Amino acid sequence: MKAPRPGSTENISVSMPSELIGALRMRTGKRGMSAYVTAAVRHQLAMDGLAEIVAAYEAEHDPLSEAEVRAAQRELFGDVQEPYASGDSAA
Template sequence: MKSPRPGGTENISVSMPSELLGALRTRTGKRGVSAYVTAAVRHQLAMDGLAEIVAAYEAEHEPLSEAEVQAAQSELFGDAPAPYASNDSAA
């Protein structure tokens, strides 16, 4: 059920496994859940957009090489381990 809020926000109802919600609340506290979920959704939308860009490029050209994927991961994530498997060129 959605209800409009000032500032362009809306309330929604989301179902998730109890253990996942418990871990989320442990990490964020009850009051930080909305901000955490909002950040996670923003991140996922950005990754989805990146996957679409890669898919469009590969459809028009050729699949990205492992070296190109590694270079992109390095640029996006620096020295930190990439959050996705290196064989997933959409990440």
């Protein structure tokens, strides 16, 4: 199997719940869907890679403390408060 050329694209079919597709169309319009989904997949792959790095680290060392996790979040994402962070509630 040949490796794809950098920058090349490929059409795929993906199934999603109808409500997500509706929300996606409202946010992006019909023509912006591919770019939005591409950015979301890139982000998720990066997060998966970070999770793998953390798991490998914790397999050799002690688990990261909550303070270490928060410091890493600040370094990666700034001082943005995550609305779905564990243990935090906005209410």
